Amino acid sequence: MNRRFPGELPPTAGLPLRWRDFLPGPAPLERTLAGLFDTPPMQLECSGTSALRIALQALQQRQPQRRGVIVPAYTCPLVAIAVHSLGLEPRLCDLAPGHFDFDPDALAALCDADTLAVVPTHLGGRVADVERACAIAARHGAFVVEDAAQALGALDHGRSVGLRGDVGLFSLAAGKGLSLFEGGLLLTRDSELREALAHASRTQAGSDWRWELRRSVELLGLAACYRPSLLPLVYGRPLRRALAAGDPEEAVGDVFPLRIPQHRVGRWRRGIGHRAAARLPAFLAQGRVRARHWKERLRALPGLQVHDDRPDTQGVWPVLMLQLPDAARRDAALARLWTRGLGVSRMFIHALPDYAYLRGIVPAMDMPNARDFAARTLTIGNSPWLDEARFEAIVEELRAVLAA
DSSP: OOSSSOSOOOSSOOOOOOGGGGSSOOOOHHHHHHHHHTOSOOEEESOHHHHHHHHHHHHHHHSTTOOEEEEESSSOHHHHHHHHHTTOEEEEEOBOTTSSSBOHHHHHHHOOTTEEEEOOBOGGGOOOOHHHHHHHHHTTTOEEEEEOTTOTTOEETTEETTSSSSEEEEEOSTTSSSOOSSOEEEEOSOHHHHHHHHHHHHHHOBOOHHHHHHHHHHHHHHHHHOSTTTHIIIIIHHHHHHHHTTOHHHHHTOOOOSSOOOBOOOHHHHHHHHHHHTTHHHHHHHHHHHHHHHHHHHHTSTTOEEOOOOTTEEOOOSEEEEEOSSHHHHHHHHHHHTTTTSSEEOSOSSOGGGOGGGBTTBOOOOOHHHHHHHHHEEEEEOOTTOOHHHHHHHHHHHHHHHHO
16 A cells, blocks of 8 residues: 555546435436437446447347447457357457557458448547548448447537447446446437337346346445545455456456346436436536646656547546557556556556457457557546645656656
8 A cells, every 4th residue: 555645546537426316216317318418318228238239239130141340459358248249250450550449441441241330439538530430331331339338428529429320338337437336328319229229128138136236235335435545445455466466357357257247227226327417517527627637747758648539529537548658668657556546557458369268259360559559558547536746646657667
């Protein structure tokens, strides 16, 4: 534990829950969020992964002869697991050099008449170029599913992300802004597709009191422990134990079961989300203000790249996503910062082909840009508890590593 700064900061910025959120009352969460972000009606699922699975199932019913789903070679392993769980084929597309988005030439070469869907990803709250992905997919009649799991509240040309493609999805998992501990949202501009998504959900996600009880208890634990004074117990100690054992995948939570739970979200958790959602726009706006301040400080460090918003987009900022000049200096920075309780971490440990437990799910392929991105990237959690003194401690370590 870092004695200079008591407590532990989270690796992402989640909206803290209040005790009043847990009182009985109305539960129109989906309608509330659609109104806040000016979207078509939203559909609530038990997780972002379940939402992706339901979206792909609905799209497959429209194009049953197609099996390929193109995903970034650097993304959450749950994306590949969801695709594989439906008997579909995850096809990995390399990233653009030094970026999290698709390499457009690689995407164009990969997309064909067997492609069911392309899944551009708004990573870390940054907005991907979905318009370009849509243009490539349209040449082959493929659908586009926007993975906005980390980007609820982000804007693309003044509209919510998730609306450029055929289907958009958001996550309500722990640390993803608004949280039900686990939850997901689907939306689409197409009314017929909206009904197909609802039908797929009805056939896949039934009531399951055991899962709902578990998630309710976990949400209570999140509300109680999501603060610097208690995070050392529930986050810091497991992190340090996994790193000491040489298991960075476990440290960031990259190892997932291959079975995807699917069940309905209960009224009580929906009500909690509904009440907390009223504070979400202000919370996201404050996060943007903090990020703008931190970005200016980080840009003064030579050789450090801070991933920022593209023109005409406004992302959300659960984290600041940084790239160092090479893997050695990224690793040196993590050695100085990862266990100090300052919110410094990694997004995902590997490119998808490099997870041993995904063998048989994703093909073994050389994805040089995705591997380079994984090797040079670290994140700083943009939580409300990140103050000037803690941030200066991070900057000092980064400056020393970059000068080495």
